[in-house]
Amino acid sequence: MIMTNATHSADTLDEVEGAYPFHITKEEERRLRLQGARAVPSPVIGQATSFDEYNRQLMIPPAVMDLARKAADLRLSAWEVEAMRKHLAPSESDEDMGLLRRILLKKNDKDDSHPPYIRVACTGRGDFDHLATEHGHLDSLDDTEGDIGSPVVLEIWPAQHYSPIHSHGHTSGIVFCLAGQLDVMLYDDLDWDATKLGLVTLTPGQCAWLTKETYAVHRVFCPMDGGDGTTGPGFVNSTDEFGASFHVYLNPDETAIEINDGESHNRNVFDYIREDNQERDKFTTHSDLSWSVLRRVLSSTPLT
Ligand SMILES: [Fe+2]
Numbered sequence: 692m693i694m695t696n697a698t699h700s701a702d703t704l705d706e707v708e709g710a711y712p713f714h715i716t717k718e719e720e721r722r723l724r725l726q727g728a729r730a731v732p733s734p735v736i737g738q739a740t741s742f743d744e745y746n747r748q749l750m751i752p753p754a755v756m757d758l759a760r761k762a763a764d765l766r767l768s769a770w771e772v773e774a775m776r777k778h779l780a781p782s783e784s785d786e787d788m789g790l791l792r793r794i795l796l797k798k799n800d801k802d803d804s805h806p807p808y809i810r811v812a813c814t815g816r817g818d819f820d821h822l823a824t825e826h827g828h829l830d831s832l833d834d835t836e837g838d839i840g841s842p843v844v845l846e847i848w849p850a851q852h853y854s855p856i857h858s859h860g861h862t863s864g865i866v867f868c869l870a871g872q873l874d875v876m877l878y879d880d881l882d883w884d885a886t887k888l889g890l891v892t893l894t895p896g897q898c899a900w901l902t903k904e905t906y907a908v909h910r911v912f913c914p915m916d917g918g919d920g921t922t923g924p925g926f927v928n929s930t931d932e933f934g935a936s937f938h939v940y941l942n943p944d945e946t947a948i949e950i951n952d953g954e955s956h957n958r959n960v961f962d963y964i965r966e967d968n969q970e971r972d973k974f975t976t977h978s979d980l981s982w983s984v985l986r987r988v989l990s991s992t993p994l995t
Contacts, residue, residue, distance in 0.1 A: 711923040712805070712853035712912045713876050713890070720890065727877070727889030734877055734891050734906055736865075736898040754863045755900040758939050762867045762898065765937055772870050772935075774989035779849055780931035790828055790988055794819045794979050795849060795927060803925040804966035806852035808911075811985050812841040812978035820984045828988045833981075842958065843939050845982060848873060850932035851917025856881065856910045857963035857974065861903040864940035864958075868893035871915055871934030875899050878908040881962055883969035893936070903943070911936070924966060 710716075715723065727734060732750040736759040739745035767775075778789030788796075791809060797819065798807035811817065823829045848871070858881040866875065873893045878885040885908065892914070893899060901907050918929030940958040958976060965972045 711921070711926075712910060713874075713887075715887070719887075723876070723887055723890040724892075727891040730877075730889045732905065734875070734889060734899055735893065736900055737896075751900065752863065752902055752905075754941065755865055755902065758863075758865045758941070759867070759898045759900065762865060762937060762939070763896075765867065765869065766895065767869045767935060770994060771989055773994050774992040775847065775870075775933065775935070776931040777992055777994070778988070779847070779933055781929050788826075790819075790823055790826065790980075790985075791847060793822055793826065798979070799925070799927050805855055805924060806849070806922060806926045806928070808849065808852050808854060808913075809847040809980065810976075810978040811845040811847065811980045811982050813843040813845060813982045814841050815978070815981060817978040817980035817984065819979050820981055823984050823988050828991065829984065833983055841976075841978060842941065842945075843937070844976075844978065845869075845985075846911075846936045846938060848911065848913035848934040848936070849917070849928050850913050850915035850930055850934075851922040851926065851928050853912035853922065854910055855963045855966050856883070856885070856908060857961050858908045859901050859940060859961060860907065860957070861943050862907075862940040862958050863902045863943075864900065864938060866893070866899040866901075866911070867937040867939075868895050868897050869935040869937050870895055871913060871932065873934040873936055874912045874914050876910045876912070877906050878910070881908050881964060881971065883964050 731747050733744070733747035736748065736751060736756065739748055775791065778791035780789060780792065782788040782792060794809055795807050820832055824832055856878060874890060875893060876890050877888040879888055891899060913934040915932040915934065916930055917932065920926055942957040961974045961976060962971055963974050
């Protein structure tokens with residue numbers, strides 16, 4: 692990788708420490724965006740429109756290029772986006788609350804170290820599937836098996852919400868933007884003080900990627916309008932704006948190239964840095980919802 696470190700001077704420290712989620716100054720943001728745009732290999736996969744861009748994408752590993760090619764035509768339809776908005780919107784009363792907003796509030800009650808986002812397993816079940824029937828969105832649930840570590844996940848990022856810094860370990864994967872806008876900060880290590888490698892913004896159709904060796908550690912943020920207040924621990928937005936992304940993670944034995952180094956870092960558990968004490972912790976990759984439930988809820992949502 693060809694990159695330089697981003698540092699900040701002591702006189703900007705207060706401003707930096709207060710500025711969730713990336714803790715950087717405007718000047719650092721400008722520099723990190725430039726680094727992201729110049730990084731080799733390119734952190735973003737897209738159709739190259741210049742020789743330079745083609746060159747930057749040349750060394751992207753074939754396994755992730757294959758995932759990106761297969762995802763290239765995926766889009767959420769307009770009605771799916773509108774129905775998701777309805778379920779994310781703040782509500783006047785508990786009775787009127789959408790399924791996605793209800794899950795956000797429950798997740799925030801449990802862990803307010805960072806504003807919550809929603810993982811939707813494209814196979815298997817989610818922890819909050821039962822809310823769909825309990826609150827009258829569906830009459831019944833499918834009898835599907837639980838599934839930790841689904842290889843294919845839809846993530847819903849309410850405006851101004853973000854993930855902790857986390858590592859995808861030894862998996863190879865893609866983060867394909869389906870709706871809205873997402874910022875992805877890349878780090879060189881899983882550490883609160885890790886060097887920031889670059890900042891990229893994804894819009895629908897654009898795809899970030901990672902392997903064990905490259906861009907495995909990141910933080911994702913939806914920079915859209917979240918309404919009143921400043922993002923940070925405990926923040927829950929007051930708009931229906933969101934970004935959505937489609938994630939695929941292959942374990943080492945599922946890619947064409949197997950690196951047999953004896954470590955077991957599969958997608959069932961990811962390491963991350965806690966936002967509250969800035970220490971390492973583990974996240975078992977259970978999901979909040981299943982796509983089969985969410986799709987049925989969205990399709991029965993009136994859009995008038
Ligand atoms: Fe991630």
